[in-house]
Structures are given as structure tokens and as C-alpha cells.
Amino acid sequence: MNYLYSPTHAWAEEIEPKRWRVGITKFATRMLGEMVDLGFELNQGDLIKHGQIIGWLEGFKAISDLYAVINGQFVASNPLLETAISGVSDSPYQDGWLYEAKGEPDPRCMAVDDYAGLLDSTIDKILEQQASDS
Numbered sequence: 001m002n003y004l005y006s007p008t009h010a011w012a013e014e015i016e017p018k019r020w021r022v023g024i025t026k027f028a029t030r031m032l033g034e035m036v037d038l039g040f041e042l043n044q045g046d047l048i049k050h051g052q053i054i055g056w057l058e059g060f061k062a063i064s065d066l067y068a069v070i071n072g073q074f075v076a077s078n079p080l081l082e083t084a085i086s087g088v089s090d091s092p093y094q095d096g097w098l099y100e101a102k103g104e105p106d107p108r109c110m111a112v113d114d115y116a117g118l119l120d121s122t123i124d125k126i127l128e129q130q131a132s133d134s
Helices: 026-032 112-133
Strands: 003-005 010-016 019-024 035-040 053-059 063-067 070-077 099-105
Touching (some): 035 070
Antiparallel strands (some): 019 099
16 A cells, blocks of 8 residues: 555545545554544535644544545545544444545655654654653
């Protein structure tokens, strides 16, 4: 699979020319905890811009805004998540994808090697914060 990763810990996979499937990374699922709810603040066909809040995710540990990583048009949310929200946590790169959109990915999206570097930096900051809180 050829994924792009956003600084907000989403992934995007081009499934057809200019049509993208978007989900959150395993790192994001671990930070939010087991998923309990998901909602979108838009409808099929609505225009979206990268960085726009398009919905929310609720996990046992936290609630987070869901940001668009595609500049274009919202196509659909994942119908499987209506009855099995656990797919986001259990299978974030397969059955747990969040939505599809047509358009172009955020130019800040990066390849896996760059995303791994971002994760290293993020984890270092978390560990530093935990150490200073002790």
C-alpha cells in the first residue's frame, strides 16, 4: 500500500485517480484509546479544505476533532463504522478507514519515512513531558 501521512496522524491512500480513502494511524488510535463514537459535520458532496474540521472522534481516553487532509469534495463516510466503530482501533488501515474524498492531499502530507521521523519527535516530547511531570 502506498500511504501518505499527515502531521495530524491521519493517513490517505489513493484508491482511484484523485479519490482518496482516509483514516487515522495506529499511533492516533493508541492516543485516543478504544473508539466509542465518530461523527461528521458535513454531507456527501460537500467541499472540504485540508485543515478544516469535518467531524470528531471519541475514544475512551480522549475526544479529538477530525481534520480534512484532502482539498476537494467529501464522498462518503465508512458505512462499516456505523455498526462496528471498533474497526477504527482494530483495523485502522483496512476496515477502520473513516471517509473518502475526491481531490488533492494536503501538501504537508508525507511519505512513511518522514512520518516515522515525526513520530520519533512526538514520542520524545511526550516522554520529556512525562519526566518533567514526575
